[in-house]
Amino acid sequence: MKGADTAGHQAPGPLLAEGAERLRAAGLDNPRREARLLLAHVLRTDLAGLLARHSVDMSARGAFLDAIDRRAAHEPIAYITGRAGFWSLDLETSPATLIPRPDSETLVEALLHHRPDRASVRSVLDLGTGTGCLLLAALSEYGDAWGMGVDISPDAARLAARNARHTGLAARCAMINASWASAIDGRFDVVFSNPPYIPHGDLAGLMPDVRDHEPARALDGGIDGLDAYRILTAALPSLLAHDGIAIFEIGIGQEGDMPALARQAGLEILDVRADLGGIPRAVLMQLRGC
CATH class of the missing domain: 1.10.8 (Helicase, Ruva Protein; domain 3)
Structure with missing residues (x-):
């Protein structure tokens, strides 16, 4: 040897x-x-x-x-080690959820840009929370805020709850198992979502690390990749507080589809922010007229 x-x-x-x-x-x-x-x-x-x-x-x-x-x-390193970094947090990972990616940090950066006053955010909802990365990152920045993470996967909701405990944020959030906003009755200052947005026909062409190991349910956005956005934008008017903002992650080229979906739901696009690669990644919406 x-x-x-x-x-x-x-x-x-x-x-x-x-x-x-x-x-x-x-x-x-x-x-x-x-x-x-x-x-x-x-x-x-x-x-x-x-x-x-x-x-x-x-x-x-x-x-x-x-x-x-x-x-x-081609099993992702984050599944082998069971850990991934996101924002300032060290998070547990599992094949029940997507692996947190640096591109998704664009959503947190967008929130900080539009709500620089740390006292201005008191409630945060994360739909399709996965590891809980977006919600927990926001709570780590807004010390007066409380949040809720929702995921249709029971294993993902349990994983997010463990991450809340490990990051010392469990007292300020709840992680629940439900389908999108079906179990939510309340309004929030911030609504996050990183939903499935890959067009179904593109799944086979993904890198094997993603295609063969990450959960297909968290990737498959339907024929045009917009199925989840149709559900989510329709739900936002009953979820957003006055002056609240929604921040959604989008895939390549989808920034052009979001204005029409927003208008149909009585929303307007507040901003579109690019990730470090220059790709439009975060769409910010608010109720029309706010």
Whole structure:
């Protein structure tokens, strides 16, 4: 065994090289970086701690190579490690939900831009909450706010509740299992949603990491990708407080479809904000005339 000593240990360098080569052969980008992340996860350390390691025992070696095999099969790293960062939060992940992505942070940035007064937001609703990332990020910024996360998946609602506890925000929110706003009776200063928005015919062309591992129900937006938006915009007039805003994540090219849906529901587009890649990602709406 390359790099092994008589005590049954192996130096991290050759082990990382072996893992990176398996990932490279599987066609993955950044194989060396991903191998380091997976070895740090197995060793329960960070990348700095990994640099200080001189050896890896055989149990950890086996766990690392198992993780490498899972990643080589295009299972997302966030599912292998069970963790993902979002905003300033470290969140638990599972295949019950989409993995939080940096693009979705655009919605939180949009909220901060339009409601810079931290006392101006007292209630937040997140429809299709998944990990709870949007709601919990908002609550971390608006210290006087209370929120509710809703997800049709019982496993997702339970995961979001665990993340609320782990982030110390459980006393300020509730996570419930329901279909969109069907169980909600109340008005909110902010309504978030990152709904399914991939047109059904495009699902097969997604990257295998997404197509084969993330929940299809959280991706499939129907024939034109707009099914969820039709339901959500119709519900907003009974959910938004006076001067409240809705902030929805959208897919590529969907900014052109949102004004008509908003008008039909008595809403108007307040702003459209792009993510770091310059792609319109967050649509902000309010009741017409507010």
